Amino acid sequence: MTDKPNINVVWLKRDLRLQDNEAITNALYTGKPTLLLYVFEHILLNDNHYSERHFNFIKESINDLNKQLEPYNTKVLSVTSDIQTAFNLIQEFYKIDAIFSHVETGILVTYNRDKEFTRYCRNNFIRWNQSKNNGVERGLTNRDNWLEQWEDYMSQPLLEFNPEENQLLHLNAITKLESVLTVTDLDTPKDSIFQKGGSSTAWKYASSFFENRHKDYMFNISKPEASRTSCSRLSPYIAWGNVSIRQIFQKAQNLKEQSNDKRHIGGFLSRLRWQAHFIQKFEMEHTMENESVNKGYQKLKKSISLKYQQAWKEGQTGFPLVDASMRCLVETGYVNFRMRAMLVSFFTHILWQPWQNASEHLSQQFLDFEPGIHFPQLQMQAGETGINNLRIYNPTLNGLKHDPDAEFIKKWVPELAHLDVPFIHEPYLMTELEQGLYNFKLGEDYPEPIVDIKENRKRASDILWNMKNDPEVVKESFRILKRHTLQDRNSLLRHN
Numbered sequence: 001m002t003d004k005p006n007i008n009v010v011w012l013k014r015d016l017r018l019q020d021n022e023a024i025t026n027a028l029y030t031g032k033p034t035l036l037l038y039v040f041e042h043i044l045l046n047d048n049h050y051s052e053r054h055f056n057f058i059k060e061s062i063n064d065l066n067k068q069l070e071p072y073n074t075k076v077l078s079v080t081s082d083i084q085t086a087f088n089l090i091q092e093f094y095k096i097d098a099i100f101s102h103v104e105t106g107i108l109v110t111y112n113r114d115k116e117f118t119r120y121c122r123n124n125f126i127r128w129n130q131s132k133n134n135g136v137e138r139g140l141t142n143r144d145n146w147l148e149q150w151e152d153y154m155s156q157p158l159l160e161f162n163p164e165e166n167q168l169l170h171l172n173a174i175t176k177l178e179s180v181l182t183v184t185d186l187d188t189p190k191d192s193i194f195q196k197g198g199s200s201t202a203w204k205y206a207s208s209f210f211e212n213r214h215k216d217y218m219f220n221i222s223k224p225e226a227s228r229t230s231c232s233r234l235s236p237y238i239a240w241g242n243v244s245i246r247q248i249f250q251k252a253q254n255l256k257e258q259s260n261d262k263r264h265i266g267g268f269l270s271r272l273r274w275q276a277h278f279i280q281k282f283e284m285e286h287t288m289e290n291e292s293v294n295k296g297y298q299k300l301k302k303s304i305s306l307k308y309q310q311a312w313k314e315g316q317t318g319f320p321l322v323d324a325s326m327r328c329l330v331e332t333g334y335v336n337f338r339m340r341a342m343l344v345s346f347f348t349h350i351l352w353q354p355w356q357n358a359s360e361h362l363s364q365q366f367l368d369f370e371p372g373i374h375f376p377q378l379q380m381q382a383g384e385t386g387i388n389n390l391r392i393y394n395p396t397l398n399g400l401k402h403d404p405d406a407e408f409i410k411k412w413v414p415e416l417a418h419l420d421v422p423f424i425h426e427p428y429l430m431t432e433l434e435q436g437l438y439n440f441k442l443g444e445d446y447p448e449p450i451v452d453i454k455e456n457r458k459r460a461s462d463i464l465w466n467m468k469n470d471p472e473v474v475k476e477s478f479r480i481l482k483r484h485t486l487q488d489r490n491s492l493l494r495h496n
């Protein structure tokens with residue numbers, strides 16, 4: 001019926017690398033000509049969880065791939081489209097035997113797109129082969145033996161990118177496809193201060209971390225300023241798949257075996273386990289995107305204040321560490337774990353706003369937005385799982401402990417920089433006289449606190465502690481424990 005040439009397509013998503021890429025390896029293994037495809041899908045371009053910084057990171061990652069693909073006379077076909085239109089147009093030129101990709105633990109729109117796409121493949125007699133992504137399993141109903149399987153997966157040999165000569169579709173053939181598709185302009189701003197996408201940059205971060213930067217990892221992990229260089233900063237590269245967790249895990253394991261001080265690299269290794277643990281949780285309970293995982297908390301009603309929400313988003317709450325963290329996040333796409341947790345706690349506990357209203361603003365700012373970590377962490381920090389300890393962060397105490405010289409606050413809230421350090425942490429304690437001495441006016445140069453933190457902290461604590469005993473919360477907590485926790489919960493923290 002058809003004289004079109006047969007090909008395979010690798011549909012790249014959050015796996016933007018050539019090495020240790022199971023989808024690419026499986027496609028090449030068939031020996032058939034193979035096209036590498038990335039689709040900037042309208043459903044994601046228009047989705048409020050995403051922002052320009054993410055798409056620029058993806059473009060930089062594809063540019064990096066294209067550089068590595070030059071010797072093979074090919075490149076990634078990069079188009080803006082919805083997925084079925086893209087495949088329909090490719091099918092005008094080729095008979096597609098199979099599509100290879102990784103399982104995507106994504107947001108609801110991508111889950112629904114995948115369901116439709118499964119039907120599309122069936123109707124078009126295309127095999128869609130989806131590989132396990134970073135050890136996360138589809139279709140599990142509990143976590144029995146999950147960690148053992150994850151560790152087994154992490155110990156498997158890395159997959160080499162090794163195409164046969166001319167196996168990857170030639171540039172000329174890609175040019176023909178480009179003539180019918182909407183090609184995406186891969187240019188990105190040159191003066192960006194965000195971490196630059198691509199495997200080549202990822203490995204520079206990894207090398208400097210493993211060679212040197214990891215040495216104070218656990219000492220600095222909670223410090224907003226020092227963590228910026230002594231944490232790995234690999235999160236966007238992991239989230240967009242510029243490196244696989246297995247590549248990083250094996251490097252870290254080797255380093256730990258040679259190291260005398262296993263504490264730091266051990267702490268890092270346990271966070272790689274958490275990465276998969278959280279994504280697995282979301283994979284098994286995707287309604288977490290919009291609803292509290294513990295259904296008992298769905299009756300918790302908070303009154304919305306757009307004024308509070310706006311002040312939080314703009315870093316104008318009158319609480320210096322909160323404002324510094326938000327401004328830094330907006331500007332650079334990154335703050336460390338503790339500052340993220342504090343931002344969520346401040347929004348949900350102190351401002352008493354629903355975590356759902358923080359979700360899109362944060363995901364747009366996090367360069368490393370990973371749905372499988374984002375939603376479970378939001379709910380955990382909001383205290384709505386019923387199985388984790390309630391933590392209401394005190395921004396002032398966190399500032400005094402983790403930014404004692406106010407180095408971080410001074411950088412991001414420069415209007416406080418000329419004050420003495422104790423006042424930088426608590427400008428609202430300054431008397432009229434002191435404000436005059438420093439030529440500083442609270443309420444004009446920097447906002448007064450937008451809420452009474454002591455009062456609001458108590459309200460949140462009372463309500464959330466009481467709710468822990470609510471029969472539905474308790475029932476749901478048992479269900480969550482049964483479905484999502486490992487038999488040995490401490491194994492996730494293991495440092496050796």
Ligand SMILES: Cc1cc2nc3c(=O)[nH]c(=O)nc-3n(C[C@H](O)[C@H](O)[C@H](O)COP(=O)(O)OP(=O)(O)OC[C@H]3O[C@@H](n4cnc5c(N)ncnc54)[C@H](O)[C@@H]3O)c2cc1C
Pocket residue numbers: 231232233234235236238239268271272274275276278335336337338340341344366368369370371373374377378381
């Ligand atoms: C509300 C909230 C939202 C978050 N959203 C994201 C997100 O969208 N994407 C994301 O990658 N991380 C997220 N995190 C987890 C964590 O803050 C970041 O992974 C970490 O700060 C990234 O910096 P790093 O790469 O230097 O981490 P490192 O400390 O060097 O850790 C190495 C890797 O381990 C993983 N990791 C580290 N901490 C955690 C954790 N607590 N849970 C799960 N995995 C972890 C990440 O992949 C990270 O790159 C979130 C945390 C909170 C509290």
